[in-house]
Amino acid sequence: MEQEAAAREDADSQLMYRIERPVYDEDFIRSQLLNPKENSSTLRQRLAYKCRCSSEKAKATALSFLPILSWLPAYPVKEYLFSDVVSGLSTGVVQLPQGLAYAMLAAVPPVYGLYSSFYPVLLYTFFGTSRHISVGTFAVISLMIGGVAVREAPDSMFYVPHGNGSNTSLILDVEARDARRVQVAVVLTTLVGIIQFVLGLLRFGFVAIYLTEPLVRGFTTAAAVHVVVSQLKYLLGVKTQRFAGPLSVIYSIKAVLSDITSTNVATLILGLVCLVFLYGVKDLNERFKKKLPIPIPGEIIVVIVSTSVSFGLSLSDDYKVDVVGKIPTGLLPPAAPEFSLLPNLVTDSFAVAIVGFSMGISLAKIFALKHGYSVDGNQELIALGLCNFISSFFQTFAITCSMSRSLVQESTGGKTQIAGLLASLMVLLVVVAIGFVFQPLPQTALAAIIMVNLLGMFKQFRDIPGLWKTSKIELAIWLVAFIASVLLGLDYGLLVAIAFAILTVIYRTQSPKNSILGHVPGTGLYCDVDEYEEAAEYEGIKIFHSNSSIYFANSDLYVNALKEKTGVNPDHLQAAQKARNKRKEKANGTNNSPLKMCAKYNERGVTHEVLSLNHVAEEQKGQTGHSSSESLSEEMVFIGPLSAVHTIILDWTPASFIDSVGAKAIKQVIKEYAAVDVQVVIAGCSRNLLSELDTLQFFTEAMTPEMMFPTVHDAVLRCQRSHPKPLQPDRR
């Protein structure tokens, strides 16, 4: 190790960092060194540039709006078609049962899940830029829609009188309820589509960036909890109300538990068998990923077998097992959504639109990276928006891409969205031809499908120990997203999580690490003196470093940290100065005891600093306390400087912006220090920041460009020179 390093050192010995130049300050830089380029492009030129070459641009715009135009004409039929057909059929086989199952989550009859697995998928082929994702129904989105549908059309709205004469009872009008819920889901989807489309046109694809990874993972884990809880009743065959809104998870569990005695044993057994089977298939697929040409389609097997069993044994009639029930054959004619429902759904649709998009774009990016092409976030938003908007006129609910299905599409060799197209056509075939065969399909089998699909999400709990090690803040985001989404519901939970994520950024910019820097001799590099042995301070110079910008929310903190860290407090020094002046007067006049004031000042210094926890501060206190008492001692009282520190250098290397409040605070503190003969200079200020300071009219009165230095080392050299003989040696 030692030898290696030595060898490298030899090799590097020729490669030297060698700079020899005068010490610069901002004044010199402005007057002699740098000439700003004249900005050659005027507004008019830029406008002209923007408006020219319109035919090329029109073509580009058309291509970017309908990506199919760019890839379909060049579709290499021989190479791609076979893979796409295999992949399309495999995906269709998953699309079908998931459509039925997720319709249950969305609180609408199963056939609407099939519609949602057809129209949007077809449309995405034309507008989408990703070649591998499989759009369609998705558990989290479906659950969010279901929550809204249940809230807007609760069971309690649909009890109608039943029976004749005296023994009238209220029974639930399931058909009216479901019709209403479909209306709600459809109108929500229209709105989601409009929002996504408009955000895409406005190039607002970046909104998804606030959904940072820990947030999305915490949120989806919470969604998985919601889904599993909502499916418990189907798995057990218990008939309870469906809850929505804050604390719905708790109410749902309570309702299921209180009704657990009415569990339908046949349902439970069938559900558990499906669950175990699906889990086994998933495990096999995972384990023999490379050996299997296509994954075993466990879900369609479960659907076919359980439908057959249910039909053969008449489970619905003989064992009271809940089945899917009526599935109309054929498609519905287009119809305008019930727009009167809109006003209540605005917030929800924003949540669905953003979650849907962020799920889609994150998967699309993963595949794009893997296969070396690029996806366009804004076009993806437009594509999803159009899929949702147009499809909603055909009674679908909102879709995005599903992780599990996309993995199937990609792993079975899908090359383009031709695969997605085929999958959607397969669903169409079922809808128009053989939909009715699924009528005896037990709901518990669908619940099993949903649950197994979400098992992967529970694995995200494993994030927690990892995040604990790497980043407490991100762990906090994960936990807040999870807990808020479980307890408050997915919509409010998402809002809370996003707000929290934004606040963490504020917190980070506002909790800077402050330190005093020292020079690593001979290198021109400056490091924290508390952390590195080699860093040495110069006599009489304190270099204050804070890794933050200076703006309204932290200018106070900055100034306080400056005073504390440097151990030079202008208030105390001013008090000392006053005391000294007074003594001077009194010495000239009556001969009062000057020691009294001195003692008072020292005591006050102690009172103020005794609360500090920092050992360094304590050390410095000792130091400055000592020096000030020394300078206040009778011999020196009329000649000594107030503080052993004659210069403070503010290292602004990490500062990236400043506002008027920050600039005022800095000006103020510079004046305060100037009043007690401590010079404050600024080093490492970037050119951007300097032009901001110019705009803020910082360089007035005592503030001159001569107090700005391009590097800390420039500042140190100049300040050492301007105070050549410090009165006291540094004690460090």
Added chain:
Amino acid sequence: MEQEAAAREDADSQLMYRIERPVYDEDFIRSQLLNPKENSSTLRQRLAYKCRCSSEKAKATALSFLPILSWLPAYPVKEYLFSDVVSGLSTGVVQLPQGLAYAMLAAVPPVYGLYSSFYPVLLYTFFGTSRHISVGTFAVISLMIGGVAVREAPDSMFYVPHGNGSNTSLILDVEARDARRVQVAVVLTTLVGIIQFVLGLLRFGFVAIYLTEPLVRGFTTAAAVHVVVSQLKYLLGVKTQRFAGPLSVIYSIKAVLSDITSTNVATLILGLVCLVFLYGVKDLNERFKKKLPIPIPGEIIVVIVSTSVSFGLSLSDDYKVDVVGKIPTGLLPPAAPEFSLLPNLVTDSFAVAIVGFSMGISLAKIFALKHGYSVDGNQELIALGLCNFISSFFQTFAITCSMSRSLVQESTGGKTQIAGLLASLMVLLVVVAIGFVFQPLPQTALAAIIMVNLLGMFKQFRDIPGLWKTSKIELAIWLVAFIASVLLGLDYGLLVAIAFAILTVIYRTQSPKNSILGHVPGTGLYCDVDEYEEAAEYEGIKIFHSNSSIYFANSDLYVNALKEKTGVNPDHLQAAQKARNKRKEKANGTNNSPLKMCAKYNERGVTHEVLSLNHVAEEQKGQTGHSSSESLSEEMVFIGPLSAVHTIILDWTPASFIDSVGAKAIKQVIKEYAAVDVQVVIAGCSRNLLSELDTLQFFTEAMTPEMMFPTVHDAVLRCQRSHPKPLQPDRR
């Protein structure tokens, strides 16, 4: 000027910046240069430190909790007492009419304003750290309280049947209404006190920092609008309902305008006379500031004269001028607030508590700065909290310090809170002895007092042009605070304004300025090549600078900007590489046309970049487009490098933090570039950021500390050496 600079240059010629050392990278720094200090203080030591010297600490705590203990014993009677008495009497003379007037704003009977001008002022003497501010009633706070009181106890709740038999009519039970409004105001005040006290104990004084200056000024201007609108009806003598909540300003104006025909001419004349007189006095005081020993007490003159006139001419009876009415003599016994009202008031009390505190602390700081002492934000919170909490048991409404009164107290020579104490005692005297004499005081005179006091706030409109020049973001904060507070009411307006101010910080960290740096020859300094003529790029090296940290909300933007600014896009290069490999294969096998793929790639490159507006990007496109087509041309196809750029240096000097999303994005982009033979290194990373990267386990796989350099110049020197002969000369 030229000569001066030359002279300075000569003087500086000896002062050289001279560094000669090997080029460092992070690996070398860690292994050879820097040794982290062992952190000598263990948790136990720190705990021990925290717990020791408890007697001193106890004393310090007591002194900081009851600041009067530290200044009263040392009170220099001879020097200070006379000034304090003069100042106290002057302040009391202002305190009195303001108390009566602001009670109107708070929608409670005038005597409660007198109570509020006594108890809290008395208490502040003991707990406050500011020597010059005058606490007591304040227009903005009073108006906020009034809004809540009117909302919780609207007129409509207090119509009682009146009359007998058939001609029963509903009349307003003013007494019941006012009693209820007092209850609301008092309970609100209790809660405000508790909130302020607890925030103070928790050392949350910093919450006020979110109230940045433009926000406060926009907000108080809006408050002035609210106040003037609410006083219009008193000035005109029109009897309209009082509105609260969003759009109340508009409703109020509408109500007054629709009733303008019922204007009471006597009221209007009296009001206008008072208005003109007060304005004149204010102007005189301003103009002859230095010549007047104490300011002319215009307000008390107005009160006395208008009371006399009103009494003498029986304005109330003969001219139907609204007067103050019953003022009970003496104080009320303490009583517990009506806590059942609490739940509705929580949000409001937070708003009042924070606004009140921020008004207080900002004034206190101004005076402390002027007179060279320091105020403690947390103790101020505790003091205000105690004043409000304790006083509320004596039926006061919330107070803070008032700007106009504090200026009187300070300018008349007040040295300590003894002045405040005297002012409060003067109010006490009025309350217990001669309160009743103010019963004929016309309300219009009070309205005039309120309006003139707020004229100063309208001057804040002049901020707008100034802010337009210095900072558009701060102008936006001002305008949002103003408009939101005018339209939504002060409480929601404040919330919106704070949220907006926080978002601007996010916006700033997310809209970094990106640039490509070049070396200013011989200096080791690097500047934006687009801005400075002297900055020159090295062959094959692009230095990318972005003045932001890299975290979840901007890692995507960072990576995109990197690809665009450097003009080196790994996707395009990879496509080119693939195309080249394919051609290689085909050249080895069948002899298909290689030009087709090449043309396709170029076209794609154009399609992607045609949307860019940036001239530089265009230039660079030409450059890379050229070089890539060149490298793809048949002669070079098997030997040329993919890109003329062999190294990209990321300048992380301004980065202050990074999170896992940012670290992943950087890792990813480094890998992408590595795949196309472009080396990416990082320069200027601070030690803090390096330790964050260590925690995030950044240095795995291909990421080594050897790619981190302490300065950009180190990185440039090393990278130049590792690529000694660039294949293509730089075109710049």
